[in-house]
Each structure stands twice: as structure tokens, then as C-alpha cells.
Amino acid sequence: MPLKVGQKVVALMEGGEIFQELKAVKVQVLPDNIDDLEPSYLETRVMKAYVTAVSANTVYIDEEIYFSLDIVSEDFMPYKGDWVEVEYSCLPGPYNIKVHSAKPLFCKHLEEVCITSLYGRNGVIDNSIFFTLDSLKIPDGYSPQKYDIVDVVIVGSIQSCYIWRAMSMNPVPN
Known part of the structure; x- marks a missing residue:
């Protein structure tokens, strides 16, 4: 599919140590409203981390990655210090991570x-x-x-x- 100028994409890059040597080896076009994307649309990854804080309805695994208790697996209430397995996708933009699910690692x-x-x-x-x-x-x-x-x-x-x-x-x- 041909790309258009200004279209939002997620790209897998490979290449050398300087910016000019990078090339996209895989490009995925994103819809206009990326906040409503389903987990199956984006490439998902798994992160293993520990909970640094729990506040009201939000779980933090570091200062920039957090998620709602609504996506935590049933019967698990995270507590500060718990190891979790988090399924997430990277969205365009700096530090833009969408968390899809979280469950206890052990x-x-x-x-x-x-x-x-x-x-x-x-x-x-x-x-x-x-x-x-x-x-x-x-x-x-x-x-x-x-x-x-x-x-x-x-x-x-x-x-x-x-x-x-x-x-x-x-x-x-x-």
C-alpha cells in the first residue's frame, strides 16, 4: 500500500549507529484515531516489571508507564513491589505506550x-x-x-x- 505524506505509521527500523544509516524494514499504517486501537491491530510486546506505586484506580510500574486497574487480570489487586507481566504496544510519539493487560508474573x-x-x-x-x-x-x-x-x-x-x-x-x- 502506498504511503501518503503526513500519514501516521509505526516502523521497525534497522541500520547503523547514526541516523542517516537507518532504514525501515517494516511499516504499519495507523488509523487516524490511535487512542481507540484494539490490541490486535498493533504489534504487542510483553514487559516484566514491578509495581512502584498504586494510587486510586492507577498502577505505576515506573514514572512514565502506568495503567488502570480495569485491565488487571481478575482476582489480582496489585500492591507496591509486586512483579507483573504487562502486555503493551508502542504508539507513535515519545513515551507513548498503550497497556492492554497486566497479571502477576509469579x-x-x-x-x-x-x-x-x-x-x-x-x-x-x-x-x-x-x-x-x-x-x-x-x-x-x-x-x-x-x-x-x-x-x-x-x-x-x-x-x-x-x-x-x-x-x-x-x-x-x-
Whole structure:
């Protein structure tokens, strides 16, 4: 398809170290309203990063890349420090990234583990998994106690000296 002057495109470039040596090896024409593009229209990529902040309805993975909680996979509420896998596309213009989806990079289900310590609203499971009541999904009426045996879903996260964070917890009946 012939290109027109002023038409918006995404180009895959290759070449030397100076600008004059670059050449486009693949060009994709963009529609006029690029904000409404479907993920399938643009070439998607996957990024692995950790959450630097969560504010209201927005998740930040650095100062320039952020996304709405609306696109996060079901049953996952990101928390500062969590490792995420983000599917995104690059749009024309500097720092113009469109995020399509986000999910935990590492996720495991553990059965019958013990709460080993509690400090106010925070705690530790099996001396190795951090949790905070601020982000933990628990059954109505349940309040975690030291030495409770629980089933948990954990995600990879950077939390002080811990590399896992519990995101949901259910007590195991005696």
C-alpha cells in the first residue's frame, strides 16, 4: 500500500549507529484515531516489571508507564513491589505506550501453611511470605491470628526481606 505524506505509521527500523544509516524494514499504517486501537491491530510486546506505586484506580510500574486497574487480570489487586507481566504496544510519539493487560508474573497456591508472626496490620506466613491486611482478601469475619493454619495464594513481590506476598488467605478448619 502506498504511503501518503503526513500519514501516521509505526516502523521497525534497522541500520547503523547514526541516523542517516537507518532504514525501515517494516511499516504499519495507523488509523487516524490511535487512542481507540484494539490490541490486535498493533504489534504487542510483553514487559516484566514491578509495581512502584498504586494510587486510586492507577498502577505505576515506573514514572512514565502506568495503567488502570480495569485491565488487571481478575482476582489480582496489585500492591507496591509486586512483579507483573504487562502486555503493551508502542504508539507513535515519545513515551507513548498503550497497556492492554497486566497479571502477576509469579503466582502460587499453598495449602496448610502457618502464620508465624503478626505486627499490627502486617504479618508473615512460614517465616517467608509477607502479608498486609491492606491488600489481603480474607473471608468475612475472619481475622488472622498467629499460628493459624491457612491456604494462601501468593505472588512474587519485593517486600523488605521477602520475595512473596500473600494476596488471599483462607483458614483451614480444625
